[in-house]
Amino acid sequence: MIEALLVMALGAVLLGAALGYAAVRFRVEGDPLVEKIDAILPQTQCGQCGFPGCKPYATAIAKGEAEINQCPPGGEEGIHKLADLLGREFKPLSAEHGIEKPKSVAIIDEQACIGCTLCIQACPVDAIVGAAKQMHTVVAAQCTGCELCVAPCPVDCIRMEAIQETVDTWKWKYPVIKLRQAA
Amino acid sequence: MSEPIEVTQRESGVFRISLRTATIMLAFTLVFTALMAGTYKATAPMVAASTLAEKLRLIGEVLPAATYDNDLMADAITLPPQASLGLDEETRLWRARKAGAPVALVLEAAAPDGYSGRIGLIVAIGADGKLIAVRVTAHKETPGLGDYINPKKDRNKARPWITQFSNLGFDTVPREKWRVKKDGGRFDQMSGATISARAVTNASGRALAWTLENRDKLFALPANSRFEARSTP
Amino acid sequence: MIAKLFKFKGGVKPDSHKDVSAAAPIRVAPLPSHLIIPLRQSARAMARCLVQPGQTVLKGEMIAAAEGPLCTAVHAPTSGTVRAIAPQPVPHPSGLPAPSIIIDPDGLERWIERRPFDYRCVPAQETRNYLRDCGVVGLGGAGFPSHVKLGPGEKGIETLILNGAECEPWITCDDRLMRERADGILAGASIMRHIAGARRILVGIEDNKPQAIASMRAAVQRLGEADIEVVAVPTRYPAGGEKQLIRVLTGIEIPFGKLGTHFGVQCFNVGSAHAVFRAIAHGEPLISRVLTLSGNMAHPGNFEALIGTPIRELLPLAEPRTDTDRYLMGGPMMGVALLSLDTPVIKGTNCILAGSPALFPPPPPEMPCIRCGECAKVCPAELQPFELYWFSRARIFGKAQEYSLFDCIECGCCSYVCPSRIPLVDYFRFAKGEIWAREKEKAAADIARERYELRLAREEREKAEKAAKLAA
Amino acid sequence: MNNSPYSLKPASVQSVMLRVLCALLPGIAAYVWFFGAAILVQIALASVTALAAEAVMLRLRGKPLLMFLSDGSALVTAWLIALTFPSIAPWWLTVLGTLLAIMVAKHLYGGLGQNPFNPAMVAFALMIVAYPQLMSQWPAVGATDFAMQINAIFGTRQLDAMTMATPLDALRTVLRDPEQRAAIGGLLGSNATFGNIGGKGWEWVAAGYLAGGLWLIQQRIITWHMPAAFLATLFAVAGVFTLIDSTQFAPPLFHLLTGGAMLGAFFIVTDPVSGCTTPRGKLIFAAGVALLTWIIRSFGAYPDGIAFAVLLMNIAAPLIDMYTQPPVFGHKQKEGEPR
Amino acid sequence: MTSYLFIVLGAVLVNNVVFVRILGLCPFMGVSKKLETALGMGAATTFVLTMACGASFVIDRWLLIPNHLEYLRTLSFIVTIAAIVQLTELVIQKTSPLLHQVLGIYLPLITTNCAVLGIPLLNVSLRHNFLESLLFGFGSAVGFTLALILFAGIRERLEAADVPIHFRGTAIAMITAGLMSLAFMGFAGLDKYK
Amino acid sequence: MSIYKDIAWNGLWKQNSILAQVLGLCPLLAVSTSLVNAVSLGLATILVMMLSNFAISALRALIPYEIRIPVFVLIIAALVTVVDLAFNAFLHDMYLVLGIFIPLIVTNCIVLARVEAFAAKNGLRASTLDGLMMGVGFVWVIALLGAVRELVGQGTLFSGIEMIVPTWSMIQVLPESYPGFLIAMLPPGAFFVLGLLIAGRNWLDARANQRLREQRLHDQPPAATTAVA
């Protein structure tokens, strides 16, 4: 019994001291993981994930407090990337947090706009220009399509419109496999 | 859980912190080692007893208790490692007697050449030179294939494979026939798993041969003494 | 002298079908009822429109100016009135419309004043600017601005290669051009050699065009300049691919991301050389080109057509057969299906091919890849197309890039041989498009993050200020 | 409407697979001649099972039946299973093996073209581990009595009279027993089991496979890399070890002509789906299979090592491919230097 | 000398930790999705396991056996291993941030790899001497690494395969691991030749 | 109350140690060759997980972050040994059945994983429940695995039950002539069956998510209308 205690005590003191020493000597700061996760998120800042923006969601993922499948604008693509980065299993987009939609921009019906600035306050990326009592306009290139400006408008003059394809933005489509026809 | 050590302590307190973690580690270790060692000490006698009971049970399987009347545990000798038994560590050898007359020897043996390594055996050999019974004490043979050498796993419940050695000696099965049929011997094997059968058969043959050779000396040695093989000149 | 020909790996030998259109001389196509001139003639740039609806223009008058480094000017192919500037269908796989100038010809063909350009007396840069303002782009298909390619690059250009290979089946416009206008082509080449400061000129022609080779060799004799050689190269698609031809003639392999100039070579289509000649020697901007009408047609042949001629008005010249079910612009290996016959001829249009179910049967349904390796055997870029396909199909683009997706020249050899009938090139085009789109999205997200963080900082500051004010 | 290229070379998966089946015919003919028609029954059993399993899985996965059933790949797998199993194995052994090959090894991975493991070899390995004794009862040469063979396949009794240790089995028994080891020379010379080189009858079957394999190369369905690397490596390893100790190791020709070596060299190692695809990768893959085959044959617990060797190399194939990617056009030389 | 070679080879191939001894499966399944991470995990495990075998041999031979404290074996081994792991992590983190980027997240996972305890315990029961213990640990770790990277290679390819939807991910990985262990059964019997 | 329900649901299904977290595989695969073995190991596991979660939750305030892992490991290993010895000494009959599995539990990395992820951050009651439920989640999976492997491997169920309840005996489910399928008893079989179980779980989860998604689509009309609401 005494030998047992002695032997283990010897080990414990050595290991404990070494670990304590190492913990202080070799300490490093910061968590680069959050940045990496944030770089994957689409920065729509829409809050559908249940967090007040992309960065807070990234922080929650890094801490292991949130699943990776809660960002609808990022879509399956984004989930795949997160799964890759974190070595987790891919999961389909959680339906609780919404569904994937085509990318769109906000359009303000300039005839109806009363210049209340409520939408300006709502927009997380300052994509709406205008001043009080003047008509407002969305800078389409900067709009992330988060829809946050839609609800606050007292006269319902903001609508979301899906972005149209042009020769410049056109992409080759996924080759359609016509298996069914052959059967 | 307490939080990680604050950064402010970083420069000043390396030594202090080492000391602190060492102390906590020491405390935990002492408490839990004491708990463990205490339990170990407290249960040691009971554990020893149940280990003994286990041995006895195994011995009982190869040698019916009714056939002897002495205290096997008392009437045992120590066997140094015996290559011819496949043993590489010290074991005990028990001697059964009835009314003082030698009845049987019970010893451990091993077959090193099983399909997946060593097969441990316990063998009882009668004073008349017959093998009374053999059982497997430990093996790693493939479940469902080679593990029929353990009668509990043998699908033939009526006459498990390993019982075919019972009550045979070199007088009924000559030494050179103490092999599996596939090797030209007398004993059955399970086709598809000859290796296990061969290993057990050969090992039991070797154990029998070794015992016959040393039978008289083994019975003659005083209890708790140590068996020394004939020193080869 | 060229010591020996090199070889490029891979390649296929589809039936050539060149005879049907190569026999007859080039004819001039009649003036169409209207002309549609897209503002986006060269690869990645759109010219700035200089005219207004209702304005009259002269033949050869600049109607859109070059803007940015990769742009060239656009000219009125004939004299007439600008009817409108509006989105029109263009030869693009999407079939989407793009801004174009529509001109109603007055039938008078009134030219602007044409003056030869004395390239020998001015710095090369000035000649290049002149070519840009004459709208000279590559006529080999890609439509890349020639003046850019003639720039000195890092090392200067040592070898100028004229691409007369014309490896695509059916197409014969370069063949006819070389037979009929060899002198003009060589004169153009000589001018280009001067601009680029190159030492020698190599003309590569596939050995299935003996007359073109003979005609070009005779012209070389006539021109009498040193270091010009006409080389017959083995007939194998895609011997006319720039990288493949350079490899065959010089042994140099140009990797993805590098230009010919990095290696001291530059490659031009023979038609481009001819266009340079016309611009410099006659002061004529690029307003017409020779193209092949072939395929499922009664009278296939080669025609010189104005840029902007609607395809619909060209077709009767060759009389398509009744079972024609589609038209391709370009050859069968790399061409683009026309979604509308109102699409105009552009500078890169070398062929209009009429297809029928018999000529180009619809492909059988796609089977999974069995990794047989046929595609890798024929890939001239020496890729492993089945690996690219494996990852592109599953949208694992990073992996596809690791397997050098962007080295694929989209020649179609792999699709051509695949026993599983997989439209491999479609997958590669899809993957490339997605990767480009991702990059754009990423850039947009970075901007959004920045703006969001700025806003947060501003709100923080305002809050602090307000608090300070309240406290005060 | 499809995109370019618009004209395609006539070729199809079906024609590839059919030609592989044709190439197997000479070997099958020799098999029937020496060992009776039982193999034909096994081929039929395996083929029907394979097609049925394929149909069920396609239906479950919602894929078009007709297109995939007619591609012929299931038949290739089935025939190879039948040819690697003992021809007098009980019917359920073949059926079970084929089912597992098609359903697990092929369709759980997505079906044609996606399986990382060779389905036929998965079937063989599973069955020899589960039923070692049934998988090692091979017909004796000349025991071609069809009725008896049918009885062996569909009956319940096993007919020892017609089975025989295959050359590899006999060899293994001898090599394992120190006392008999000296006799190896005599055994290999004995014409009864071992025929002239690779086992009586088996040499001719192997020759049939060789002929079919050469035809496949001529047809450009397979390239020479794999068979050549496989046969050369097997020959070399066996040769070296025979030179070292001819009482312990069988001679190279024996290895080449016995068991599944020829079948393996031309039909199994060459499976395009589960093997390596780069030129160098193919050489490494086939040489690896040969080396492992020899090791397992000479030292392992199983009689013929080809199945395990193929599966082991299947495991390594993606990595080998990754590290043997041929250089891409333009990326193999120093900048600007002509070759 | 050759017996040492056989210890290593046997541990790498014949008695592969993952496929034959069924140890270390959780990291085997967990960090084999990408080749890079698999390599990192393999390297980290190799280092720690070799160290653990050496340290545990010393503890066992010089502390436990002389004092008849064999019942403390598990306890002392596992605590030592946990400490080694944590020390390694901290040291790497500070001294070589680059290496830490590669190995960092795998190091803490090693403590829960049961092979890291299982192999030292096996060393004791196989009665290996010091050198043998080290080699056995090293060989087993190399076997683990080999299994891991081969598996990762296949999984990277499988990622793109048209696997039936419910089998995607872990399920098909399990089936693959099963087929791999089936293949490794081909080595059965080889370890008898020492 | 609902937090306890959550813990239970996590252990049994959502965060199931095997099907979801894929931890604790080694003892799982090694010992699930028969139903009786599997359940025995499972029961022993529940015991250890509850104890270790309890102990560490109780002591968590005392453990510095820097040395938590060694201390956790120390506590688990000591507890397991104590349990092992205690069974051997006081419940010897049970020990003969369960005892051989107890040392195997320390090798189960799910124990350490739970301690680190849950017990170190939560209260006594929740932690103990978490240990119990994680253990139960482990038991039902390993039992299912054992049953399938035994059935396919040798056509029986409950073989070895006579060691626990001497009067019971195993059930021959498939006919005696069933040749057995050895693969099921060997490592490959373990992987195959577990793969099938995980696929089954994926299938059930996918069905649930699909239902939720349909509901969402149903409840939530297109974006423009939501804006008005």
Ligand SMILES: Cc1cc2nc3c(=O)[nH]c(=O)nc-3n(C[C@H](O)[C@H](O)[C@H](O)COP(=O)(O)O)c2cc1C
């Ligand atoms: C996975 C596997 C496990 C085996 N396990 C055993 C075994 O435990 N015992 C045995 O004797 N043979 C076992 N064998 C079979 C041997 O390899 C060998 O084939 C057999 O013992 C030879 O016996 P036979 O001559 O009766 O066919 C096993 C085979 C395999 C494939």
Ligand SMILES: Cc1cc2nc3c(=O)[nH]c(=O)nc-3n(C[C@H](O)[C@H](O)[C@H](O)COP(=O)(O)O)c2cc1C
């Ligand atoms: C697969 C392929 C085949 C080509 N074939 C030809 C050809 O036959 N003739 C040709 O002039 N250009 C061909 N090109 C285009 C050339 O690569 C290159 O763009 C052209 O020769 C450059 O000259 P330009 O700028 O004057 O057009 C081909 C391109 C590709 C990718």
Ligand SMILES: Cc1cc2nc3c(=O)[nH]c(=O)nc-3n(C[C@H](O)[C@H](O)[C@H](O)COP(=O)(O)O)c2cc1C
């Ligand atoms: C493969 C293996 C892994 C083990 N992993 C652990 C572990 O992670 N933690 C632990 O405390 N004990 C672990 N152990 C210890 C054993 O479960 C058990 O306590 C030991 O085998 C008992 O043997 P002993 O009598 O030598 O102490 C492991 C054992 C083995 C064989």
Ligand SMILES: Cc1cc2nc3c(=O)[nH]c(=O)nc-3n(C[C@H](O)[C@H](O)[C@H](O)CO)c2cc1C
């Ligand atoms: C040359 C060649 C060899 C083949 N060898 C095998 C084989 O060994 N085993 C098999 O199951 N299928 C074989 N196949 C058929 C097919 O490729 C196989 O079933 C695929 O693995 C199914 O995806 C072969 C096909 C070809 C063309």
Ligand code: SF4
């Ligand atoms: S749902 Fe996605 S885009 Fe929206 S805030 Fe959350 S992370 Fe950003």
Ligand code: SF4
């Ligand atoms: S304009 Fe509206 S939709 Fe666009 S980013 Fe701002 S708030 Fe979002």
Ligand code: SF4
């Ligand atoms: S040719 Fe087709 S089937 Fe063959 S490897 Fe290439 S893509 Fe696959």
Ligand code: SF4
């Ligand atoms: S299209 Fe791309 S991949 Fe296919 S053969 Fe041509 S270069 Fe190679």
Ligand code: FES
């Ligand atoms: S139980 Fe997790 S690694 Fe072994």
